[in-house]
Amino acid sequence: MKTKILVTLLFVGVLYACSKDKFNTKPTLSLKSVSSTVVPFNGSLNFEFEVTDKEGDISDSLYIKKVRLNRRVVATIRDSFAFRIPAVPNTQKTFVSIDMGFNNHLISAINPPSTGNPPVRENDTLVFKFALKDKGKNLSDTFTSEPIVIRRQ
Numbered sequence: 001m002k003t004k005i006l007v008t009l010l011f012v013g014v015l016y017a018c019s020k021d022k023f024n025t026k027p028t029l030s031l032k033s034v035s036s037t038v039v040p041f042n043g044s045l046n047f048e049f050e051v052t053d054k055e056g057d058i059s060d061s062l063y064i065k066k067v068r069l070n071r072r073v074v075a076t077i078r079d080s081f082a083f084r085i086p087a088v089p090n091t092q093k094t095f096v097s098i099d100m101g102f103n104n105h106l107i108s109a110i111n112p113p114s115t116g117n118p119p120v121r122e123n124d125t126l127v128f129k130f131a132l133k134d135k136g137k138n139l140s141d142t143f144t145s146e147p148i149v150i151r152r153q
Helices: 002-018 102-106
Strands: 028-034 044-052 061-068 080-084 093-101 124-133 148-150
Touching (some): 028 124, 044 124, 061 093
Antiparallel strands (some): 061 124, 124 148
């Protein structure tokens, strides 16, 4: 009798575990590609993410925070900003591409230090942190990029 109950409970547990969805209410970000780890002066940078969400309501905002890794601490500009995610049909899995321009999104130091003769401006070395908010106000885990060099001259 105990064996039958144990087998039945085990069967019900396995059945319950197999019926779980593979997507969560909280959106997930998975990096698919980054255009470069060194961005030329006046260049641009593109990140492409795969986004999954159980309800498929990802059309809200992608928040981005820049963290400057340079040793010299200087005043920075636009350390945090958001991109609106365009309306997409409710789908549990989609791709989001973010294009960042040099002057609006990539430069960090307001007045980067210069070295050498003739003077050469110090490049910005940055990591980007991304988090997605869906229409249900659920926030994804933060994705952090590898260091990216932004050439200043």
